[in-house]
Amino acid sequence: MDSCDEDRHFTLTVPRLALREPMLLNSILALASRYDALRRSVPPDLEAIQYNQKSIEWLIASFSKPPSTYGSELLAAVVMTRSYEECDFEADISHLHLSGTKDLLAYDKVAQIASRGGLAEAACWVHLRQAIYAYLVRRRPVDRHINAFQNLAAFRRTDDSSYANQIVYHFARTLRLLFHSSRSKERLDTEDTWASLQTDIDGWFSNKPLSFSPVFASSPNGPQFPALVMLSSPPGNMI
Template identity: 35%
Template sequence: MRVTKGCARCRHRHARCVVPAGASSCSRCTRLDRPCHLEPRFHFKPVSYIYQQCDNAPARFDLVWDEEQVWVGVSRPVTFVRETDNFRREPSEPNDNDRVLEQSYSPPDDSQLILPEVVESIPTDTLSNDSPSQGSNDASTPTPREAYLIRSYIQKIAAVHQADICDPQSHFSTEVPRRALDEPMLLKALLALAARHDAILTDHSDCEASSFHGECLQLLIVALNQPEETYDDNLLITVVVLRFYEELERVTDRKCHLLGSNRLLNLMSRSASSGGLAEAVSWQFLRQAIYSSIAQYEPIQLDLRNYERSSVFHRDDDAALANAIIFFCARIVQLCCAVPGYAIDRKDWRQLADCVQEWHCNKPRSWQPLRYQPPNLSADQPFPELWIMSPPAVVGLQYYHASRIFLTLSDAPSQRMTDYEMSRARLIAETTVANHLVMAIGLSLSNESVQNSYFIASHLLQRFGYCLRQPAEQRGALRFLSRVEKNLGWRTSWMGRELEQQWEERAVLNTEVN
């Protein structure tokens, strides 16, 4: 079942449709003095099959009506209306279905589809004398609300969140919005992302974002049903933008678009090394895959061999160097976060450890901090101060520390160790993890303009924050998470609550042992 959004004509023109309470025509059709064909608010979509996990593999189940299927009785006759494109005909030539619609349906009192809180979140400087929900006369021209959301995406998401952090051409800030104006599927994805971000920052309803998301999914399903050889860059970009949308809501993050992006990237193996926007999107998604793997304790499903042909391994600019360590980090996470009971290949582990060490030794002098101030726990300054010249360098150094964390925790102890030595090694490993975590957070706090660095630091804190033993570090970590939620609109308060529970439980256990 899906909820329709407005009359047939407005939906065809991608225009906002507003039906005043008790009215039988939307505001746009009333203003233009033309028939308004309001469809039933709820449409039921036929489902002939579903996919379900069976023995850890997707299996298709066909759905058929049983001959003894019980049907619900009704108290009065009902009329079934076919979903057609009747609005494409001239108003003077209504067909039988149009008459059925007019006779059998009247809009309910709550048919106002745009909630008051959503309208209130529109800045006054984006409104003209006409309501933004009425849309524009040209279907290709964004409404005032859509224009605001597109600008919000450019200024507050692509720029502030710095999706282009490791892309010298800044494709997410420039090319993606341009393409969205010509690609309805990508436009709906962009609008959904911007609307959700705006709803979080303004503490308003997520209804508008969900509406754009639903419209995008309808177009996306059609595109995915086409032969795989027809898949293009716009499809990949759309799914990656939708993954941004998913990441902004922890409770409902089912990683649907993460799995879709995995499949698309593995099919479109050329994208990770094709240059231009497609390659930039592929590297952005690799960071998303690392985030998800760290936070969800799951292995990366990407075929990382597709990235080995990328030009980043033949360049020496800051973005290329950052992407190189991101690639090494992805390989380490993929190796160390495999299924439970999986034995890590020690040869691969040693090779990756050597690659990370070589990368760190050969990093340019410009990646060294302009200023370094060590932590001072007695002064309640638990994180170091590191001023870094280049934004990609900030992110690259964070992924270096993330790589070292996973290498440390996956380093198998010697079988000749005594029980005490193994316990001691574990405590040393947790101390090492805490030191790298403190450095990653310090890089974020010391370089406030590089807000993309907040994401990897937050995910590392969520996963390994239990290693922080000092009260000053714990208080500082909570302040950091609050800062991320306030500045970026990314909900992190739940991470703080979980960490407080973990620290309290470990403190109780230590007290009981002593």
């Protein structure tokens, strides 16, 4: 979950918050139990199901409160529960928690918190990658409101993580244009939108840090991809 986050919010911040937030604690335990069961191929995964049910109970209780109480902890818990959902074929079809994150981001307070960076922003980028996965695997259209991501702190910073997340955002925009749902009532001005996307991607390539250029590259050998050696992890994960 921290693949494009050098500050590793889900590795370092979330466990500390889980000491006082049962919602986060149960989300962590559910996801960890699920991964462990998949690794060991031990069905049925009763432990993970139990923790996930507890996590959902805490999420329901949190969502029943006024939107003014919503914060980064709730956002992080929802994206972790969505990660659990991705590991369950039957649950993954419904995309319940993917929609939950999108609904959260519609609240002004949550959007303002995310725009300041930190865990909330990290959760937003995880959500965007989850939305990309949902389209590529399930053909679920990418959210048409993704332009709101331009308000996140990553577009005001120049570190490697921010540049990696920016190109992920442009990739999501590309998917939205390429595979726009025919069922949607939204009508895109395709020519102008493609031109804007091309301009933004050209700007990204022109301004990207030197760390996004490999220090070593070898030609592909048969069916294998070329070997690329990068200076830092975000550019490597982005590639």
